[in-house]
Amino acid sequence: MKNPVPVFLKNTCTITALLLFLCATLSLQAQDFLYGDALPDAPQLAERGDYTVGVRTLELIHKDQVDILNSKGGKDPLYDRPLTIEVWYPSEAPDKKGNTVIYEDVMGTRGDSLRPLIPFSFKGKAYRDATPKATTEGYPLIVVSHGYVGSRYLMTYLTENLASKGYVVVSIDHTDSTFKDANAFQSTLLNRAKDIQFVINTIADKGSSSSKDQLSGMVDSENIGIVGYSMGGYGVLNVAGAGYSDGLTAFFGQMTGGSTAISALAASNASYQKQIDPRIKAVVAFAPWGMERGVWDANGLGGLKKPTLFVAGDQDDISGYEKGIKAIYKGAVNADRYLLTYKNARHNVAPNPPPAEALQPGLHIDEYYRYAEPSWDQRKINNINQHFLTAFLGIYLKNADYSAYLSLPKESNDQDWHGFKPRSSTGMQLLHAKASEANMKQ
Template sequence: MKKTFPHPAILYTISLVIFILSGTLYAQTSSFIYGDPLPDAPELAIRGDYKVGVKSLQFVNKDQVDILKSKNGAAPLYDRPLTVEVWYPANLDKGIEEFVTYNEVMGTANDSLRPLMPFTFNGRAARDASPLTMNGPFPLLIVSHGYVGSRFLMTYLTENLASKGYVVVAIDHTESTFKDANAFHSTLLNRAKDISFILKEMADIGKNGRQHILSGMIDSENIGIIGYSMGGYGVLNVAGAGYSDGLAGFFTQMTGGSNAISKLTMSNPEYHKVDPRIKAVVAFAPWGMERGVWDMNGLKGLETPTFFIAGDQDDISGYEKGIKAIYSGAVNANRYLLTYKNARHNVAPNPPPVESLKEGLHIDEYYRYAEPSWDERKINNVNQHFLTAFLGIHLKQKDYSKYLEIQENSNEEDWTGFKPRSSTGMELLHAKAVD
């Protein structure tokens, strides 16, 4: 008897239903939480030995330029509120689990096509747990999200690094989050300023003798800054890559005459010196090079060891003339560039939440997190692995060099620390600072 087969469209529909019902490819399940290792996770992706606590803190950066109210080149000052989430090594009482529920939203404020929709997801940390007073102090990491985003965008990474002996602080950048997104020029002006402010505040409250729960926890002489997209734009400036005069001119036009961003340009004598306590920089898909945010002179100001991460099909920040051009131009920094082949821009965030799979939602809710050619959980594990190595070398003086001294093309041979046959589709470039 002649065999008949279902129409391809029917097979596709069946597979899609199975995918949505199972939620196993991307979303959290009862057993999988963002950041958990897949069976082929590389060696250093595994969580560290410390239990993790998490808490929210509030800061106010006083007397900042309120660029959203700028008129005719002048702007009033305001006290800029900033919420941060802090993950840290914790001392957990018996019976207390590393389990937390994060409250997040999908959508974008003031966007009729993507209205705000609350959702929750789980993490492996204990809310408001007692900090571990032994074995410290711990290096400080500041994390800056994209536009738009939130402090919860990379919990797979923040929790993982805290478990390895870091105090990790992720910023909600006011006027740049899902909940309060506003005009882009606020992000252009405030991103680097927010990072510098929170870095100084956290280093200060972490000192011994301060009346704060984190007092004595923070090694303020060993600091790393991590940014994604507009966060990458910000951390590079904080680390010495002064913006171009072209960006300053564009900003002045955009704001009707304000020159508030000029203090962050390489040509301005007031452009700050790099905080010498910053020993490492991580830039995921940093935005701006294709738009003239930096010129070659500005990139030469980056001297801190830097680890870039990109997709070679990035259609937001650009690759050859964007991220890779930054990597090539930062000649005074010892630097790496990890590239995911066929990936676009989302090489940093958590996997898509299960709510993003719901019928009728704008596709951007899913593609705020997902990569079309990669399992985001795989990317998460690889990021955990390489940042553990890079940050461990520069902030903890660990001998992780073998994980970075590998074949450039991952298809040619298995990379050190990866399970056999699992390190495909990636490239790792390395360039030393010029003498």
């Protein structure tokens, strides 16, 4: 018979284990983990950059826009459309511990019978209204468009991260499409692309060397990237050259009593391709909506000629995958394009993690599933997105040599992907297709 372990030793071991557990828990709490912070298994390019980040809020007015919510019988009244934007940028602020900003947002939708509005706040790592860091050439501009519904704060893990790497990053609150003011869908259909292009033009002007704005001299407007999620993906693809189908214009007319306002964004409109902004050099579309609803056809997708990174979950039940996002990827034959797929993920491959308030018992499950993925840690998705967007945007907006991070085996389960820690790159696929020969000769 073996000698039994003395009782006092058993108790000592138990107490020691308990103390170690409590210390580890307190240590994690003390770190005050912020959205976008790198997890231990974060890929190489997920880390924040060398710049401290400033942030400011701007109120813009897009004058003389079609007031589609009050359109009747094909007559489109005009109004001055308000837009709130958030701007993140490299700053002169010192890198002090605890340099956090508080973002104020809401969950719910409109506060009516859908889901009541629930205010919440969360911390970010930026200085409010900090002095911009001077630059002789300007920083590339990135404009970010949220989903329906959403807000300009939906992807702060990404906007802060990119600003810390030398970009001016602007995220839009799309009027009639946020948690606070969600309205009839025809406003989002019409205004999404228009808002994005307006903000590009406005920030390019404010960031020019001749401007008297605080952003004067900060923006390299010849190198612009556009990033959209869900309905934001719908918008950025159109801004980049994927004109809408005649089927969408007909559907839009039925929704609005005969309005033809969206026809200006259709591939069949002879003037549409003349609107494509040559300053846009890269596009990122997270879970872009619309393909399964006939928003694009072969002609429309053929107009997309900008380098594009698509990001999707192969179980997306909002935008669809095989007949949705992947079909867009396959149909955009004139673009150098990538498709990063999270296996077993649904639609939420872009947002921040769920706020603490979304974890409270008794709330509608959609408050949680507006942000969370059922089979993935959202923080891990965030880190992977930071990694791949740093590589993709760095190549096309900064001429950086990040090609090794995109030249990967198709399946991440087959071998460790470059830039990932051993055994950490599981459950993903990366496809790459070059532009057609005909487009390359143009």
